[in-house]
Amino acid sequence: MTNRARFALIAIAILSAMTFAWRLWSELGLVTIDADSAPLDRVLRSIEKQTGIAIATDAPTGTTVTMHVIRVPLTRALRVLATATDATWTVAYLVAPDATEIRAELGRYADGQTTGWKRFTIPTPPMPGLTGSHDPREDRWQPQPEENLHAYLEQGARAVEGQFWVPDDFNPVINAPLSANRVEFVVRDLAQAADATAERVFLLTTQSRPEPTEVVPAAGITGGPPVGAPFFAGVPVDRAVIDAQIQARIDQMPAEQRASAQAAFDEGKAFFNTIEALPAIEREGKIADHFANAMERNPGQMDARMTQIDASQTVEQRIEFFRRVVRDRNAE
């Protein structure tokens, strides 16, 4: 073999190796699950293994799941899993003096217990453009100086998407300044300043949660279990807090999505400003009218949204849903 041929073969071998490495790299963290009535626990462990994250759930033991995804991003896999298990997913940052306490708290979460820890979170309502493929790990947090750990974590819940858990009785003073960064790095720095341990865990929470009125105080932020959007529950939430968090999320959206999300948000804010001073009953009537007329105001958006929701389910889930639709109609 001549030197030229040897050189060409080596060059091709290097190119092939680079192509292979690029392919591996580009698919790093993507999820493939092919499960038919498989134990949920096994599916969760598989996702953990493929992505390197930790997932906890409060779903009952013995829960099974059917889902099929091939090389999709983690957020999409979690969305599909949540739909298939009638659950919601979020990311939580747990800060405690040591990892043992974090393990114990996650065990309590799995058993549906809620005592002994604060769980800072702001339940934001679903908004067009705000949900979807957003990865909350990418959120940036620009911490403002606070006195202690709890105050920082409460600020975190206002600033980014996610929950912040900490023991009730663990609230050291934080003196070290924190710099702006991705949320997980800020939490890591915060834990160091508090001489504590921090862990990031994805939570798959089933829908059997307490009534919102029990856990959402007027401050709009809670030490109790996370809850869904408090829009129709007549809950005295603090609009300013929720508005600030939605605005923070919009600010972090890609430019091409930001304008429409901002417009939808501004429209909602303007409407709620007009009804703020009304008596409760009148306000509820206005809210009902507002949403009843949504189809006329944003026709394309409304039915596109319904199509997206239908399509997010599996065929089997839709069959169940359609059966209910048909039976409800026939019962009238």
Place this chain on the structure above:
Amino acid sequence: MTAKRNRNAFTLVELLAAIAVVGMLASLVWPSAIRARDAADNARCTSNLRQLGVVIQTATNDNDNRFPEIENDRSAPIHDNADEVMTLPELVLAQGGSVDLLRCPADVRNAGSATGRVTSYYQWKGSSYEWLPFFEGETTANPTIRGPFGTLPVPLSRVRLVTDYAENGEGPHNRGGSGSSTNVLYADGSVRKVVLDGGER
């Protein structure tokens, strides 16, 4: 004895260089070819849905101007009286159409690529399209839908009747592009695309 060198033959280096050039050209052309093919698939699927709209319109006229009951799959029925309700293929055949109308090339081509299911929906359900039963029995003069705030009137241009089968937020069209999509047939005969990425998580 000495080996005679064949001056007409390609050397290994020339061969490898040619393969590399062809490979590079192919990689440049490939995405355009895929886009063109997807556009053709989408056009065919949209056309099928429009024709399906005509079939359903005829069935609606035959049903005192009320949207008909249609079953998607008798082996997994949504109606209690599924045996008495036509499936989409039966409806198309009854109107003198061909079941090819119910075959979307994108569905067949993408079988299993995102949902992990082995077959296409056309093979599985006999149709690439799914009937949405929300307005069954409603009159075309005044279709309504029940919501949390009572019964709402819905214009025909917003009455969703049929859509491409989709699962897990993945429709048959534009996979791997800026967002997979599905087409929706409305009661006024129009067909509109809905991008699915960004659906509720």
